[in-house]
Amino acid sequence: MNQKSFQxxxxxxxxxxxxxxxxxxxxxxxxxYWDGAESVCEFLPRAFHTAIPGYVYGGLIASLLDCHATGxxxxxxxxxENRAMDSAxxxxxxxxxxxxxxxxxxxxxxxxxxxxxxxxxxxxxxxxECTLAAxxxxxxxxxxVAVQMPENLANSKL
Amino acid sequence: MNQKSFQxxxxxxxxxxxxxxxxxxxxxxxxxYWDGAESVCEFLPRAFHTAIPGYVYGGLIASLLDCHATGxxxxxxxxxENRAMDSAxxxxxxxxxxxxxxxxxxxxxxxxxxxxxxxxxxxxxxxxECTLAAxxxxxxxxxxVAVQMPENLANSKL
Numbered sequence: 001m002n003q004k005s006f007q008x009x010x011x012x013x014x015x016x017x018x019x020x021x022x023x024x025x026x027x028x029x030x031x032x033y034w035d036g037a038e039s040v041c042e043f044l045p046r047a048f049h050t051a052i053p054g055y056v057y058g059g060l061i062a063s064l065l066d067c068h069a070t071g072x073x074x075x076x077x078x079x080x081e082n083r084a085m086d087s088a089x090x091x092x093x094x095x096x097x098x099x100x101x102x103x104x105x106x107x108x109x110x111x112x113x114x115x116x117x118x119x120x121x122x123x124x125x126x127x128x129e130c131t132l133a134a135x136x137x138x139x140x141x142x143x144x145v146a147v148q149m150p151e152n153l154a155n156s157k158l
Numbered sequence: 159m160n161q162k163s164f165q166x167x168x169x170x171x172x173x174x175x176x177x178x179x180x181x182x183x184x185x186x187x188x189x190x191y192w193d194g195a196e197s198v199c200e201f202l203p204r205a206f207h208t209a210i211p212g213y214v215y216g217g218l219i220a221s222l223l224d225c226h227a228t229g230x231x232x233x234x235x236x237x238x239e240n241r242a243m244d245s246a247x248x249x250x251x252x253x254x255x256x257x258x259x260x261x262x263x264x265x266x267x268x269x270x271x272x273x274x275x276x277x278x279x280x281x282x283x284x285x286x287e288c289t290l291a292a293x294x295x296x297x298x299x300x301x302x303v304a305v306q307m308p309e310n311l312a313n314s315k316l
Contacts, residue, residue: 016208018215026206048184050174051252052307057176058253059221066217094209095216099257149210 005031006039006071009085014092014149019067030064032071032116039072041114049108056106061140064114065130066098069144072116073126077148080121093126093146106132106139124148163189164197164229167243172250172307177225188222190229190274197230199272207266214264219298222272223288224256227302230274231284235306238279251284251304264290264297282306 007020007030018027032041043064051057074091078084106112112134119127130142165178165188176185190199201222209215232249236242264270270292277285288300 014210016211018207018209019217021208024206024208026204046184048182049176050179050182051176052172053174057221058256059177059217059224062220062224062256062258063215063217066220094263095260097257097259098216098220099255100220101255102253105252 003033004085005033006075006085007031009090010074010092011090014090017067019063020071028060028063028067030067030071030114032068032075034075035115037117039068039075039116041068041071041116043112043114044110045108045112047108051105054105054108056108056112056134058100058102058140061102061106061132062098062100062142064112065100065116065132065140065142066095066144068114069116069128069130069142070095070146072118072128073144073146076118076121076126076128092149094149096125096145096147098142098144100140100142102140104137104139106134110134119143161191162243163191164233164243165189167248168232168250169248172248175225177221178229186218186221186225188225188229188272190226190233190272192233193273195275197226197233197274199226199229199274201270201272202268203266203270205266209263212263212266214266214270214292216258216260219260219264219290220256220258220300222270223258223274223290223298223300224253224302226272227274227286227288227300228253228304230276230286231302231304234276234279234284234286250307252307254283254303254305256300256302258298258300260298262295262297264292268292277301 070093
């Protein structure tokens with residue numbers, strides 16, 4: 001895709017997340033985009049992201065859902081305010097709670113398709129529902145409660 | 159600690175997990191032990207396991223709780239059967255669902271203390287409650303539903 005991802009808009013001081021920070025060279029660097037009312041992120045696990053041989057590690061799945069959901073929460077808030085993602089003040093969310101239901105083992109070696117949809121925006125809190133699919137089959141479902149990052153965290157230094 | 163960890167007893171064909179497999183050279187290789195009725199795992203995140211600067215990545219926290227809980231589920235089943243962990247048949251669990259509540263940001267750079275306690279054993283299913291603490295403060299709580307790995311997965315090949 002040639003548009004900028006949600007994560008490409010994160011302010012520099014909050015762009016070091018292992019899951020979604022473009023400035024974390026050791027991290028997953030996921031990229032999320034709108035696809036109509038849903039958001040989408042594609043990710044190809046590496047060979048060592050294994051649970052048992054042949055299947056993707058559940059902690060990676062939780063990580064993908066988590067970061068894709070917090071990115072979606074931020075993007076949804078800009079949409080709700082009818083603002084561009086590079087306009088100030090920046091929205092950046094952290095996770096208050098995360099639930100993942102693993103429906104079936106996720107095969108390794110194929111591109112994973114993570115989708116999210118905002119269930120509710122309530123003040124500084126956004127509830128996001130997600131799915132993770134491989135080969136067009138949903139393997140995991142998640143629900144994330146994301147909250148706007150407190151000011152003291154957003155301003156923390158490296 | 160000089161005793162073998164739960165994970166040191168995992169059969170070789172299920173010891174490649176990114177979170178807890180002793181044979182995954184790229185993985186976290188967590189180690190869990192009994193401490194009375196609770197189990198404990200200590201882990202020092204690496205500098206790049208960051209969420210926002212100064213704090214630990216939530217996906218890593220979810221991963222630690224998840225793998226420590228499935229290890230605890232296996233260990234608890236051996237205890238329930240009054241069997242040694244190296245006796246056959248081996249117990250190995252996968253995660254059916256995972257819930258994590260992030261109570262406060264987890265500081266990076268200190269040893270994390272992950273503790274678990276079995277809430278319920280029900281057939282092939284074990285429900286495990288966990289906490290993650292840094293500097294003696296609980297930063298996250300989790301509940302994991304672990305189920306005994308289906309035979310076809312336990313016998314999958316690399």
